[in-house]
Amino acid sequence: xxxxGKDSQQRAPxxxxxxxxxxxxxxxxxxxxxxxxxxxxxxxxxxxxNRELSLLxxxxxxxxxxxxxxxxxxxxxxFLSILGSNLGEFFMVRVAGLRQQVEAGVADVSxxxxxxxxxxxxxxxxxxxxMREAREVWxxxxxxxxxxxxxxxxWDQLDKxxxxxATAYFTEKVxxxxxxxxxxxxxxxxxxxNLSLNLAVLLKTEDGQELFARVKIPRTLPRMVxxxxxxxxxxxxxTSPGRASxxxxxxxxxxxxxxxxxxxxTGMQIVEAHPFxxxxxxxxxxxxxxxxxxxxxxxxxxxxxxxxxxVRVTVDPGMPEFLRAILGENLDLDAEAMVTVDPPLGMSGxxxxxxxxxxxxxxxxxxxxxxxxxxEERDFFTLIREGDILLHRPFDSxxxxxxxxxxxxxxxxxxxxxxxLYRVGRDAPVVASLLEAARNGKEVAVLVELKARFDEESxxxxxxxxxxxxxxxxxxxxxxKTHSKIALVVRREGxxxxxxxxxxxxxxxxxxxxxxxxxxxxxCDEALGIDGTELFNYLTGFSRSEDYRTLLIAPINLxxxxxxxxxxxxxxxxxxxxxxxxxxxxxxVDRRTIRLLYEASQAGVPVDLIVRGICCxxxxxxxxxxxxxxxxxxxxxxEHTRIFWFANGGQEEVYLGSADLMPRNLDRRVEILFPVRRxxxxxxxxxxxxxxxxxxxxxxxxxxxxxxxxxAHPGPDEEPLxxxxxxxxxxxxxxxxxKKQKLGLLVPGKAKKKKxxxx
Numbered sequence: 177x178x179x180x181g182k183d184s185q186q187r188a189p190x191x192x193x194x195x196x197x198x199x200x201x202x203x204x205x206x207x208x209x210x211x212x213x214x215x216x217x218x219x220x221x222x223x224x225x226n227r228e229l230s231l232l233x234x235x236x237x238x239x240x241x242x243x244x245x246x247x248x249x250x251x252x253x254x255f256l257s258i259l260g261s262n263l264g265e266f267f268m269v270r271v272a273g274l275r276q277q278v279e280a281g282v283a284d285v286s287x288x289x290x291x292x293x294x295x296x297x298x299x300x301x302x303x304x305x306x307m308r309e310a311r312e313v314w315x316x317x318x319x320x321x322x323x324x325x326x327x328x329x330x331w332d333q334l335d336k337x338x339x340x341x342a343t344a345y346f347t348e349k350v351x352x353x354x355x356x357x358x359x360x361x362x363x364x365x366x367x368x369x370n371l372s373l374n375l376a377v378l379l380k381t382e383d384g385q386e387l388f389a390r391v392k393i394p395r396t397l398p399r400m401v402x403x404x405x406x407x408x409x410x411x412x413x414x415t416s417p418g419r420a421s422x423x424x425x426x427x428x429x430x431x432x433x434x435x436x437x438x439x440x441x442t443g444m445q446i447v448e449a450h451p452f453x454x455x456x457x458x459x460x461x462x463x464x465x466x467x468x469x470x471x472x473x474x475x476x477x478x479x480x481x482x483x484x485x486x487v488r489v490t491v492d493p494g495m496p497e498f499l500r501a502i503l504g505e506n507l508d509l510d511a512e513a514m515v516t517v518d519p520p521l522g523m524s525g526x527x528x529x530x531x532x533x534x535x536x537x538x539x540x541x542x543x544x545x546x547x548x549x550x551x552e553e554r555d556f557f558t559l560i561r562e563g564d565i566l567l568h569r570p571f572d573s574x575x576x577x578x579x580x581x582x583x584x585x586x587x588x589x590x591x592x593x594x595x596x597l598y599r600v601g602r603d604a605p606v607v608a609s610l611l612e613a614a615r616n617g618k619e620v621a622v623l624v625e626l627k628a629r630f631d632e633e634s635x636x637x638x639x640x641x642x643x644x645x646x647x648x649x650x651x652x653x654x655x656x657k658t659h660s661k662i663a664l665v666v667r668r669e670g671x672x673x674x675x676x677x678x679x680x681x682x683x684x685x686x687x688x689x690x691x692x693x694x695x696x697x698x699x700c701d702e703a704l705g706i707d708g709t710e711l712f713n714y715l716t717g718f719s720r721s722e723d724y725r726t727l728l729i730a731p732i733n734l735x736x737x738x739x740x741x742x743x744x745x746x747x748x749x750x751x752x753x754x755x756x757x758x759x760x761x762x763x764x765v766d767r768r769t770i771r772l773l774y775e776a777s778q779a780g781v782p783v784d785l786i787v788r789g790i791c792c793x794x795x796x797x798x799x800x801x802x803x804x805x806x807x808x809x810x811x812x813x814x815e816h817t818r819i820f821w822f823a824n825g826g827q828e829e830v831y832l833g834s835a836d837l838m839p840r841n842l843d844r845r846v847e848i849l850f851p852v853r854r855x856x857x858x859x860x861x862x863x864x865x866x867x868x869x870x871x872x873x874x875x876x877x878x879x880x881x882x883x884x885x886x887x888a889h890p891g892p893d894e895e896p897l898x899x900x901x902x903x904x905x906x907x908x909x910x911x912x913x914x915k916k917q918k919l920g921l922l923v924p925g926k927a928k929k930k931k932x933x934x935x
Contacts, residue, residue, distance in 0.1 A: 215778075215799030218771045221289030223800060225792045225883045227765050228270050228295055232302045234789040235262050237810045237877060237885065239306060242313050249320055250536040251812070253528050256310055256317075260523030263303055264371060267488045268458035271299055275457075275487060287767045287792060297512070304515050307490070311518040314526075324536060325423035326528065328400065331431040338403045342427055345401060346436045353397065354433065356440045359388045365506040366390050370456040370484065373430060373522050376499050377437060378447040386447065388502055391440065393430045393451075399525045400426035424531055428520065450495040452503060453521045457484035489514045490521050538812055541904055543573030543690070556580040557587075557667060560676055560698050566857045567696040568865060569682065570813060571903045574689035577678055577696055578605050584665045584676075585613035591673075592619035592666040594712045596658055596846075599683040600638065606684040607638050614645040619666075621648040623715050625658045650716050656731065658715065658846040660834050664708045675705030679850045681817050681832055692816040693900070695832050695861075697852065701726075704850065715846065730835055730847035735768075738837075738849070741822050741829070742772050746779045753825035758866055760786040760819040764793055765838040777803045786869050787879075788815040790838075796881045806879035807888075809869055811900045820849065821862055830861050864906070872899035 216222060241247055242255040277292035285291055290298070318328065334342060356377075357366035368374060373393040380386050403425050434449045486507045491500060493516050504514060520526060529537070546567070548559055556579065559565065567576065582605075584590045593613050600607060614620045624639040626632055642649050652658045663678040682694025707727040713719035714732075728737040742757065749755035757776060764770065764785065770793045777783055783804040785791070795804040809815055820831040833849035835841040852858055869876070874896050877885040890896045 215797075218774050218800070221285075221287065223774065223794055223797065224287040224767060224770065225794060226286055226288045226290055226295065226298070227790055227792055228274070228299045229302060230790040230792055230883065231266065231270065232299065232306065233883065233885065234808070234810075235259055235266070235303075235306055237808060238262065239310060239313065240887070241810055242310070242317075248537050249317070249324055250326075250528050250531065250533060251538055252313075252317060253321070253526060256314060256523050257526050258524075259306070259310055260526070263307060264455055264524055265458075266299075266303060267455045268370070268484075271296065271303070272457035272484070272487045274299065275485075300512055304517075307515065307517050307523075310523055314520075314523070315518075321528075324533075326531065326533070326536075327405075327423065327425045329403070329425065329427045331427060331435045334403065334427060335406045337407050338425070338427070342401065342403050342432055343436065345403075346432050347439075350394070350397060350429070350433065351436070351439060353394045354391060354440060357390045357392075359390065359502075359506075368392075368454045368486075368507065370454065370458065371522070371524075373451060373453050373525070375430065375434060375437075375449045376452055376495065376503065377441070377449045378499065379441055380445040380447050382443070387444075388499075389441070391433060391437070391449075393433060397429060399429050399527075401429050401432060403427050422532060424533075430521075448496075450492055450499060451519065451521050452492075452495070453490045454486055454507065455488040455490075457487050487513060490517055492516070492519055492521065541570075543570050543575070545573050545576065549576055556583050556698075557676060557700075560700050561674075564697055564699040564701065564852070564854045564857060566852070566854075566860065567698075568817075568903070569692065569694045569696065570690045571693075571906070574686060574696070577680075577684075577698070578609075578686065580678070580698065581606055581609040581663065581665075582612075584667075585609040585616060585618070587667070589668045590618055590665055591668055592621070593663070594621045594666075594708075594716075595663040595684075596623045596625070596660050596715070597635070597638065597684060598625045598659055598661070599685055599688070600634070601685045601687050602634060603686065604638065604684070605686060607642070610642060610647060611645050614642075614647045619648075621650075621712065621716055623650050623652060623658050626651045627657050648716065653715065653846065656844060656846055657840075659841070660711075660729075660846050660848040662708060662711065662848060664705070664712060674700055675702075675708060676700045677704055677708050679704070679832070679848065681834060692814045694816050695819070697832065697850070697857075701853070711848070726851055728831065728833070728849040730841060730845055731843050734835060734847060734849055735842045738769070738820070738842075739772055741820070741831075742776055744824065745781050745822055746776050748823070748825040749779055749781045751825075754823045755781045755825070756821075756823035757781060757783045758819075758821040758862070758870075759784070759837075760815075760817055760866065760869065761836045762788045762816065762818070763790040763836040763838050765790055765836075766842055767792070767839075769837045769842075773804065774800050777801045784870060786815075786866075791879060794881050794883065795879055801881075807870065807872075808877045808879065808885060809872055809875050809899060810877070811875035811898065813900055817865075818849075819861060819866060821866060828858060828862065830858050832861075865903070868897070868899040868902050871897050874898040875900065 238255055238259045242252045242259065244252070247255070274292050274296040278296055282292050286295060321328065329338070357363070359365050368390070372395070375391040375393065377389045377391060378386060379389060405423065405425050430451050437446045437449055486509060489503060489507060489509060491503075491514060500514060503509070534540070546565070548565060556576070567574070581593075584593055590613070593610065595606075595610065597607070610620055610622060622642055624635050624642070626635050626639065639649050639651065661680040661682060661684070665676040667674050667676060677699050678696060679699070680694060680696040682688065682692055703725040704727065707724045710719065710721045710724065711727065711729060714721065722732050724733060728734040745755045745757055757773075764787050773783055773793060778800065781803060785793070785804065785806045786809065787806055788808055788810070791806055791808070793801065793804065793806065795801050795806045818833050818835060822829045830852050831849040832852060833847065835845070835847035835849060841847050852861060873888045873890045873894060875898050876888040878888060879885055
């Protein structure tokens with residue numbers, strides 16, 4: 177991670193207090209002191225942190241959660257798995273992109289002044305360090321898992337009975353799935369698929385000839401195979417009934433296959449075998465302007481992704497150099513792309529959350545359903561007309577949004593439904609509602625974003641299903657990803673037409689709705705409804721309206737609108753009125769925005785930022801960002817809300833939305849920021865939600881000027897406050913009274929089935 181050097185620190189001006197003190201010193205004292213230097217220009221690379229290395233800093237904070245002894249044991253293993261998955265994506269996307277820039281001879285430097293090659297080298301070094309540290313954490317967790325009754329054995333640790341059971345499992349379940357692939361003059365080096373775990377096998381024939389073969393460990397089988405307890409513990413009381421005392425015994429699938437390779441290569445001597453794992457370039461280069469059919473083009477791109485260039489190969493310490501050389505030559509690797517780590521390779525595949533051990537996990541919870549939905553006599557449209565409704569996932573349930581769409585699909589007065597879909601997942605009740613609405617004769621228009629990375633295949637399937645029901649489906653705008661989260665329902669009410677909106681910060685995905693923090697607003701505000709209609713005309717037709725009444729929409733007016741809001745705070749401060757910025761987002765990368773925040777700080781405006789992941793701004797730099805504080809909260813749920821609060825001279829104003837402050841969000845995506853006007857909701861957003869995060873002294877980390885983070889701790893007179901746990905416990909959790917049948921949302925007999933599917 178690049179840090180401010182000594183020279184830049186020496187150039188930094190003294191604080192305001194120090195300058196005032198200097199002015200009160202006796203005459204002539206200044207002759208013996210160096211005059212304070214002017215602060216660096218706001219385009220100075222030293223004021224910006226590297227985007228890629230800042231992302232790896234976030235991964236380090238994820239690893240910290242695996243180290244945290246206050247986190248339940250299986251949750252700590254989960255964070256190791258998340259880290260492994262995140263680093264895999266980092267190599268597939270970010271490292272792959274940097275390598276492409278190096279090979280293309282791109283001469284541009286990053287905001288912090290690094291060349292592509294310098295970034296590539298620094299990213300690899302930092303990512304490899306995180307991988308090795310993750311293995312150290314895993315080694316420390318294994319004895320704790322063992323003590324808790326979760327046993328993960330190496331093959332040579334199994335006793336006779338366990339080996340017999342494992343061998344029987346191999347013969348019956350594993351052997352038929354395996355396909356050994358030889359490498360010789362008649363059989364080319366086999367294709368190694370992305371993120372696959374494999375064995376490099378060295379064989380010897382009867383006449384002493386050495387041969388190479390590859391065996392892929394099948395993803396369709398469990399990575400950790402259940403074996404019986406060892407004979408010595410077979411009668412141990414720890415195996416008695418009761419979930420807290422339930423024990424588990426596993427052996428690694430790749431070790432089971434290694435021990436039984438002789439069954440695959442009969443008549444050959446198995447000299448040695450070593451696991452290796454391949455990560456490929458997964459960036460999809462789609463020439464949209466040349467595509468006759470974007471859907472078909474995306475399908476081809478998804479298929480091509482399996483054959484992207486190799487960007488990383490992980491091997492175990494025991495693999496000899498000649499086997500490494502075979503892999504390096506045939507996978508076209510540069511020397512730095514091969515990394516040695518202790519097993520297990522592929523930490524993303526180490527998943528123990530399915531074990532029935534609630535004592536080793538976070539306590540379960542049920543999202544709170546606000547009291548506004550308790551009245552059995554009123555439907556969703558009536559409730560929304562009485563005032564905007566705000567939901568904070570997962571602390572509040574996402575179910576009201578799903579049920580509102582279900583009701584809209586059935587309501588005879590609903591004329592049309594329009595919606596954007598970015599990531600909805602495989603189980604998508606919102607799509608089921610859209611399909612039902614189309615069958616019920618309503619006008620349904622849906623923008624399905626096919627370019628949502630790693631969700632392309634799922635979105636293609638939903639697009640085809642919607643088209644088959646006669647839904648008007650568009651696939652996005654050329655050159656732009658549609659990342660906004662909006663649903664518009666048009667309803668006939670007497671002699672008028674009313675528009676209802678859902679606007680949110682997160683996807684219409686019922687799975688991530690329980691894992692990510694997000695905000696949803698249901699409204700029938702007329703101005704928002706008109707803007708929503710104009711937006712869909714832009715998305716589905718040729719409308720180029722730029723005259724939006726309330727919404728800030730990228731790439732049309734969001735950047736300009738946000739900058740105007742920040743500059744207004746500067747003007748308020750200069751006029752002596754209340755001025756303050758409190759902004760919460762996933763990432764802060766955009767250099768122009770960072771410069772503007774520096775200007776606000778130099779003007780004296782307090783700027784409090786909650787940035788979950790990437791932050792390229794340096795807080796606390798003298799003369800530049802002294803009033804800026806940056807906090808990152810990493811905990812049980814992935815922080816995904818975007819909240820932009822402005823003191824506005826005492827007339828506070830708040831926007832929510834889908835956009836982070838990154839060039840891609842501001843310039844190359846369709847994004848929405850929408851205002852929250854109801855005073856009660858503004859207070860909740862500021863006092864309860866933002867207030868909890870800024871008071872967090874358990875899961876918060878504070879950013880230093882050099883880009884490093886220090887973990888918060890309760891002060892001497894402070895109680896520990898974990899913001900996410902506080903938000904979970906802020907109200908008694910209670911089940912909603914059954915009213916679905918009365919509203920006609922579900923036919924009798926289907927309620928339980930549908931609810932079970934969502935759980």
